[in-house]
Amino acid sequence: MTRISTSTFRVRYAETDQMGVAYHPHYLVWCEIGRTDFIRDLGISYAELERRGHLLAVAEASVRYAASARYDDVIRVDTRLVAVKSRTLTFAYEIHRDEPDPAALATATTTLISLDRDGAPRRLPDTVLDLFRAAEHPDTGADMIRG
Amino acid sequence: MTRISTSTFRVRYAETDQMGVAYHPHYLVWCEIGRTDFIRDLGISYAELERRGHLLAVAEASVRYAASARYDDVIRVDTRLVAVKSRTLTFAYEIHRDEPDPAALATATTTLISLDRDGAPRRLPDTVLDLFRAAEHPDTGADMIRG
Amino acid sequence: MTRISTSTFRVRYAETDQMGVAYHPHYLVWCEIGRTDFIRDLGISYAELERRGHLLAVAEASVRYAASARYDDVIRVDTRLVAVKSRTLTFAYEIHRDEPDPAALATATTTLISLDRDGAPRRLPDTVLDLFRAAEHPDTGADMIRG
Amino acid sequence: MTRISTSTFRVRYAETDQMGVAYHPHYLVWCEIGRTDFIRDLGISYAELERRGHLLAVAEASVRYAASARYDDVIRVDTRLVAVKSRTLTFAYEIHRDEPDPAALATATTTLISLDRDGAPRRLPDTVLDLFRAAEHPDTGADMIRG
Numbered sequence: 356m357t358r359i360s361t362s363t364f365r366v367r368y369a370e371t372d373q374m375g376v377a378y379h380p381h382y383l384v385w386c387e388i389g390r391t392d393f394i395r396d397l398g399i400s401y402a403e404l405e406r407r408g409h410l411l412a413v414a415e416a417s418v419r420y421a422a423s424a425r426y427d428d429v430i431r432v433d434t435r436l437v438a439v440k441s442r443t444l445t446f447a448y449e450i451h452r453d454e455p456d457p458a459a460l461a462t463a464t465t466t467l468i469s470l471d472r473d474g475a476p477r478r479l480p481d482t483v484l485d486l487f488r489a490a491e492h493p494d495t496g497a498d499m500i501r502g
Numbered sequence: 503m504t505r506i507s508t509s510t511f512r513v514r515y516a517e518t519d520q521m522g523v524a525y526h527p528h529y530l531v532w533c534e535i536g537r538t539d540f541i542r543d544l545g546i547s548y549a550e551l552e553r554r555g556h557l558l559a560v561a562e563a564s565v566r567y568a569a570s571a572r573y574d575d576v577i578r579v580d581t582r583l584v585a586v587k588s589r590t591l592t593f594a595y596e597i598h599r600d601e602p603d604p605a606a607l608a609t610a611t612t613t614l615i616s617l618d619r620d621g622a623p624r625r626l627p628d629t630v631l632d633l634f635r636a637a638e639h640p641d642t643g644a645d646m647i648r649g
Numbered sequence: 650m651t652r653i654s655t656s657t658f659r660v661r662y663a664e665t666d667q668m669g670v671a672y673h674p675h676y677l678v679w680c681e682i683g684r685t686d687f688i689r690d691l692g693i694s695y696a697e698l699e700r701r702g703h704l705l706a707v708a709e710a711s712v713r714y715a716a717s718a719r720y721d722d723v724i725r726v727d728t729r730l731v732a733v734k735s736r737t738l739t740f741a742y743e744i745h746r747d748e749p750d751p752a753a754l755a756t757a758t759t760t761l762i763s764l765d766r767d768g769a770p771r772r773l774p775d776t777v778l779d780l781f782r783a784a785e786h787p788d789t790g791a792d793m794i795r796g
Numbered sequence: 797m798t799r800i801s802t803s804t805f806r807v808r809y810a811e812t813d814q815m816g817v818a819y820h821p822h823y824l825v826w827c828e829i830g831r832t833d834f835i836r837d838l839g840i841s842y843a844e845l846e847r848r849g850h851l852l853a854v855a856e857a858s859v860r861y862a863a864s865a866r867y868d869d870v871i872r873v874d875t876r877l878v879a880v881k882s883r884t885l886t887f888a889y890e891i892h893r894d895e896p897d898p899a900a901l902a903t904a905t906t907t908l909i910s911l912d913r914d915g916a917p918r919r920l921p922d923t924v925l926d927l928f929r930a931a932e933h934p935d936t937g938a939d940m941i942r943g
Contacts, residue, residue: 364805368832369525369825373518373573373699379707380516383674384810391809391868402868405667413673417711423768426520427832427843474717511658515685516678520846526854527824531663538662538721549721552814560820564858570915574685574696621864663821665814667867672810720814 360393362432376423386448389434411467418463429454435492507540509579523570533595536581558614565610576601582639654687656726670717683728705761712757723748729786801834803873817864827889830875852908859904870895876933
């Protein structure tokens, strides 16, 4: 069972701003890439989960920015699932630059709530919850930052 | 009946890139703002049209860029409807900077196709087509550029 | 002196996602619009501040999402400056839907650090700091949520 | 010498809109990914070229959309350089879905103009022009669409 999922990609020109660095809200997009890959690594497709009427909506998001990413840098997002409840999931992310010069760029956490198509809270299917629970990692996001 | 709709807004920081100017694909987002306002000026809400199962999907888009837009510039999009058919609409756009220094920035055209929720071509309702036809402007996008 | 700045705009089609609502990272873009307007209301242009070599980079951002925004909704962002230090500013935001049906959508806070063009921390000019301090609002973001 | 560069990536959730498909301006972002990879395959880094004061700004862009891309689809962009002049480059792109079900999604062309940091037209360095010319592909974008 994967406990940490790793996603890598290059910073797009579209993601830069006039400061010459990746614009800060894009880090939440990168977290979503990490989350999609984490779920895929569990053998679930989030796209398929959503087609079956289980939507994971972001209820809380926070990011701490330590260093900047530049165009064409190779970024790595390490994603963990730090809390699983019947209706909410909390993911923690470490965002690194791998190339050209390795650096820790940011940490982030997002809490997602499971909804049905009408936006009402809905318990995740047990088979899915079991997979998430088996992949739950006891460390908190705060621990990740310090570690 | 409005023949030219005008939309104004400021360039967002989010829209800049590391060249220090508005990133070029955002001009198509600005065209969509112009199109939404044009349709609203006809007394139709595109949001409502879509809720009723009439989707307008972009089939072709082209943009000619003449000058750059910078963060916080006041942009004006002038939108015309240059061709109406039972299943397609062609809009033409002139994008200007109004402040701080007026300049013509770009011209663009987009052709939209009317689809149902399943993505199949679907004739627009006659009441809507009539409104579009009454607002149709004979000039082509090419004429707009030269004019 | 303005203590709360108000920004209003409509949700763009570009901002929606396949859940049919505004995609969550865009709320940070909306906060930046609120921040730009807040600074403008003080008589300062952030664009001009940046041209003079004072960059405000986001060091921390957090958002709590309470309800969804849909395409073409009229959004209002109320922005306050809740903490001013010589090198950091903390803004708090309340994001509301004004039309068609009023609702509180989200609260957010961002902490910005003042940098020079090379990314090194740099004290803001005293004249600018004085304006920010005069506009500082003692409430925390947490109070804003409850209030 | 590479004549066609291939870029592959998955559609991000961030790229979807409320029609449930990738929002049309993002195709120009995908073209830029293709262009970046094409230039990299020639042994040049566009990031480095820009650091040396050679900016390639988009002067014209056009896209024809044939089919939609959905979240998590694997997209492939095939990029060719169809015209090289001393100050302009024209690229043509074919955008395909590779997974889950292969399909041709769109064709596009963009013409870029070489500028200096102040936005004035500037001839590309001969060493770079030589590499571009050697990679020039005689077919036009129009031929690509039909072929």
